[in-house]
Amino acid sequence: MIMTGIGSGIDYESMISAIIAAERAPKDSQLNRQEAANKNEIEALKEIQNTINSFRDTVEDLGSKRELEKLKAILSNEDFLSVAVDANAVAGEYAFDVKRLATAQRDQLFKASADATFTQGVIKFGDAGKEITVDIADLQTKLVAAQDTKTQELTDSQLDAVAKKHGYDLTVPAEKAEAEKALTDPTHEHYDKDRHDSYQSRLDAIATEKMRLQTDGVKLDEIQKAINTDPNNDSVKATLVRSGDGVGIVLNASDTGIDNKIGPVSVTGLTANNNTVDLTKPENGQRNLQAAQDAEVMFGSMTLTSASNKMENAIDGMTLNLKAVGAVNVKVEADLSGVKDTVKSFVDEYNKIIETVNTYTKSSEDGAAALSGNASVRSMVSRLRGVISDEYGASTFSTLSQLGITTNRKGVLEIDNKKLDKAIEDDFEQVANLFVGTDTQPGMMDKMLVVLDDYHKNGGIYDQRTDQLEYNNKTLKKDREQLDERMKAKTITLRDYYARMDSKIANMNQTQSMLIGMLS
Incomplete structure (x- = not known):
């Protein structure tokens, strides 16, 4: 119900809205500030977490001596x-x-003209027990039968399309007959000329292919496909090689070496049509082109x-x-340059952590940074710097500074390239020992991993803090919902209060009007 102030003429609804807004403003502001602060801290922690994860990968690599012994x-x-x-x-x-x-074994089966077809011939290759046989007469029979299958599949698909369009049930003989008429009979009410012409064109193409196979035989590429798709053939591929006056079918072993050879190869009883290449010449018959070795x-x-x-x-x-x-x-x-690149990657990844921390901890004129004063971040940076500045007995280079790697006023590392190059060239082994350590003494990367594991791994310090912040935001959401409910209840109470007041004012006005009327 909206308070209109009919009796008094007062805009109670505006008054109620103003009262509610004034009462909820402080709590709204508090919730908004806390949600924003939590969100900013979560984003900052995740950003730092990403840099730590990347740095830890580098440290883990550098902790393996292989990375420094490239x-x-x-x-x-x-x-x-x-x-x-x-x-x-x-x-x-x-x-x-x-x-x-x-080398891989390579054999020519035969060479014929590009348009040649074949009706007879047996191709065999492979060692005893693993021999592959392609009988061209059998292949011809299979390909002819395949055309009949194609014809039936085409007809079935066309009838199915007609049945779906016009509601025929193909399992009922009478309705199937109607579908067949609809597909082929121009007098049928559901006949579609374009559909029939397309169907007939495809039937004719299949029939032509069948006639070619029955009359002329199989083509070179059909023999090639039969060899390559034989279910027992997993190590030999046939290719068509075009040269001079013809096309050769060549067998190629899939792998090199004597153990991967094709084995014996033979071609017998070859009968060709439309062929202009002399198959009796040695160069056009079966011959080894390359031995396996x-x-x-x-x-x-x-x-x-x-x-x-x-x-x-x-x-x-x-x-x-x-x-x-x-x-x-x-x-x-x-590989001294490779070692230097590895060390430089370590410095770059460390600096990314420090720079990211600086971004989220240093306040500006616009206000406090998301992690300003965050104890866990300060502690992490302190521990990282402790590892960087520590001395290590595993190497004659006991500190990073002796390699030319120092910390500047911003807390990031800088490299003196001449000093680092000289250290790597003069005593490469001791440079590696500083990072990796020896059998008896730890190196810098051992101590660095101990620190990073507290922040890097799932369930680490930052993960725990992020989980807590996300939980806090869920609580704040519930607080906001409760605030909404309280304000709704408050609004109803105010409307009831002002409704009674407006009613009393209306009665008073009515009494006043009546008295004035009696006196006049």
């Missing part, structure tokens, strides 16, 4: 092979002589062999990718 391979000639090395490799010089590359590399007087041209761990920590026959010298040495 090696690289320098080759005298990159034409013959490439080399990938990992931390298991041993620095030194190596001489390799690639004697031969691994393993790769062979001389390492001194030792012979290294592999079924593929990628020799993995033939020598610990080294993978050879063979390219061509030839000799090459390989020098394996420390």
Whole structure:
């Protein structure tokens, strides 16, 4: 009910709205401030959490000595092979002589003219017990039968479409007959010429294909497909190779090496139509184009062999990718630039944490930052800085500053590149020890991980605080709902109060009017 003030002429509704607004304003303001503060703190904590997660990944990598013991391979000639090395490799010089590359068996079945078709012939390949056979006469029969299947499938699909459109039940013979007439009989009430013409055109195409198969035989690409789709063939692929006056069907082993060879290959009883290539010539018949062989590399007087041209761990920590026959010298040495990049990544990720913390903790003229005065953030930064500035007995470089890495006035790390380069070049092992530690003494990354685990992992300090803030906002939402209910009740009470007042004023006005009328 809206208070209109009919008896008094007073706008009670405006008065009620003003009273309610004045009463709820302080609580509204308090709830808004707290919700905004909680939201801002959640966003800030998540942002810091993201930088911590990224930093921890870097610290974890750096805590593995392999990251600081990166090696690289320098080759005298990159034409013959490439080399990938990992931390298991041993620095030194190596001489390799690639004697031969691994190859896959490749055989031509036969070569014919592009338009040739075939009605007879048997193709066999593979070792005994695993032999694949393609009988062209059988293939021809299957493909002809497939055209009959296509015809039936096309008719069924067309009848189904007619039945759905006009409500025929194809399981009832009489209604199926009606559907067939609707599809093909021009006199039928549901006949559609465009539909019938499309259907007939597709039937004619299938019939033409069937006639071609029955009269001329199968084409080269149909033989190719039969080989490639044979359910027992999982290691040989047929390709069509066009050259000169014809097209050859070529078998290719899927993998290189002697163990992956195709095995014996034979083609017998081939009968061709529309062929202009002389199948009796050796170059047009079945012949081996490439034998299967393993790769062979001389390492001194030792012979290294592999079924593929990628020799993995033939020598610990080294993978050879063979390219061509030839000799090459390989020098394996420390990748100093890679180590510096790893250290620089550590510095960059640490600085992101500090810069993000600074963004959310330093107040400005606009007001306090979201994490201004936050004890957990201050504690985290203090602990991180403690790890950074600590001294470590695992290395002769006991502090980061001895590597040229120092903290500036803003709390972020800076790198003296000349000093870092010299430290890495002069004593690479001790640089690694500072970060990674030794068997008896921890390195910087060990202590850093202890700190980060309190903040990084699920259920850590920031996760707990974020959960608490989200719970607080749910409570604030309930407080707001309760405030709404109280204000609704207050509004009803005020309207009732002013309604009674308005009624009394109306009565008084009525009495006044009556008295005035009696006196006049």
